[in-house]
Amino acid sequence: MIGCYDFCGHYEWTFGWMEQLGGHDLVRAYWLEAISQDAQTHAEAEIVPHGIEGMKRYWEHTLAEEAAEHVMTATDKVYRIDMHQCPSKGFLIHNGLEQYRDYCDHCMGWIGPMMEKAGFVVDHEHNHCGQCWWEMRRKNDATPASEPGALSGENDVRLRSDWKSPQTDHYERATDPDDKTAVS
Amino acid sequence: MPSPDSLPSPLPYTDTKPVGAADFYTAINATFRFLFRHFGREGLLRYWHDLGTKYHAPVSARWKSGGLHAVAAHWKAFFDAEPGAEVDVIEEDHEVRVCVKTCPAIRHLREQGREIVPFFCQHCHYVSEAMAKPAGLTVRLSGGNGACEQRFVKTGAEDAPQRAEDIATVS
Numbered sequence A: 001m002i003g004c005y006d007f008c009g010h011y012e013w014t015f016g017w018m019e020q021l022g023g024h025d026l027v028r029a030y031w032l033e034a035i036s037q038d039a040q041t042h043a044e045a046e047i048v049p050h051g052i053e054g055m056k057r058y059w060e061h062t063l064a065e066e067a068a069e070h071v072m073t074a075t076d077k078v079y080r081i082d083m084h085q086c087p088s089k090g091f092l093i094h095n096g097l098e099q100y101r102d103y104c105d106h107c108m109g110w111i112g113p114m115m116e117k118a119g120f121v122v123d124h125e126h127n128h129c130g131q132c133w134w135e136m137r138r139k140n141d142a143t144p145a146s147e148p149g150a151l152s153g154e155n156d157v158r159l160r161s162d163w164k165s166p167q168t169d170h171y172e173r174a175t176d177p178d179d180k181t182a183v184s
Numbered sequence B: 001m002p003s004p005d006s007l008p009s010p011l012p013y014t015d016t017k018p019v020g021a022a023d024f025y026t027a028i029n030a031t032f033r034f035l036f037r038h039f040g041r042e043g044l045l046r047y048w049h050d051l052g053t054k055y056h057a058p059v060s061a062r063w064k065s066g067g068l069h070a071v072a073a074h075w076k077a078f079f080d081a082e083p084g085a086e087v088d089v090i091e092e093d094h095e096v097r098v099c100v101k102t103c104p105a106i107r108h109l110r111e112q113g114r115e116i117v118p119f120f121c122q123h124c125h126y127v128s129e130a131m132a133k134p135a136g137l138t139v140r141l142s143g144g145n146g147a148c149e150q151r152f153v154k155t156g157a158e159d160a161p162q163r164a165e166d167i168a169t170v171s
Helices: A007-039 A041-065 A087-095 A105-118 B024-055 B057-080 B104-111 B122-135
Strands: A069-074 A078-085 A120-126 A132-138 A168-174 A181-183 B086-091 B095-102 B137-144 B147-154
Touching: A007 A041, A007 A087, A007 A105, A007 B024, A041 A069, A041 A078, A041 A105, A041 A132, A105 A120, A105 A132, A105 A168, B024 B057, B024 B104, B024 B122, B057 B086, B057 B095, B057 B122, B057 B147, B122 B137, B122 B147
Parallel strands: none
Antiparallel strands: A069 A078, A078 A132, A120 A132, A120 A168, A168 A181, B086 B095, B095 B147, B137 B147
16 A cells, blocks of 8 residues: 555655656646645635635644644735745655655645635745745735745744755745746 | 664654654545546556555565565554554464555545545555565455455465456445
8 A cells, every 4th residue: 555654755756757757747747737636625625715814724734734843924915834844855854765856846836836726926945955935925916025034033944044055946926836946 | 684673663764753644645546546547557557566666665675584574564564654544464374464444545535525546446456566576475455445455475375366356446
């Protein structure tokens, strides 16, 4: 049986397997069709009709179930997650698993299209070490991403001494997993 | 190489939390549906085979060195970490029987009202067979659709081939 205990291991392995089979387009299609539009329909049912309130309900449940060390900050205009210890990337690091070139992209791969459908855009960075942050705002809100500490105070993951890594990926008002730039 | 008994866990990949997150079963089910839709049964079988022989290669190595005792220890630890599983693992002279009284995946997917791919239970046979073969074992599965029996048998001790009709369609 394929289990959920080591799910992140075979999930990450599957990205590499699919890329070998059908290239990057197949991996993107997998994140969109299988994860965003099929596995995560419970997220869509909360987020698309309810916006920020739905995000709060969805991630409160799912991040608790995954035992993520995180902080959520929400106003009526923005929803922010500071992920201090990603259980998913942490599992891969702990077990030395790396079949695919950037596991962290899968989050934007399924969350991005869902946010687009809900009328939101995403500012996001991940440092490939199990830390990341997300800010979701409505598409018609031109407010830029917050400065470190401005929105989530001392809980802002960017204030960690170990935040900076050799390569951090940066997304600005994005909904597409490929719309990223590297921050050195 | 240490014996399986001296290892801290019978599972090659371990987590800091004792059980997995059941919502991931929806992704497993969706992955099978995606592959079947894009590549048909042949693509799905290839995925299951490669998953068993490549991702699970460390399991096969442990079973090869540790024999049936390692197989039993693996499945006991495996199902202890799957939320909602009710399983008996019985080690006998020539085989290990894994008696799944409540399949945690089928149970969760049903509780969530998900459409389960009808061939879901086949993955247990094909992935396990790919894991077992390098260890000198073969797998026979009967039942499914929420409860089944999986036998991990020493190659040569089981003459009858796996019958497709012995694996239930999920309904």
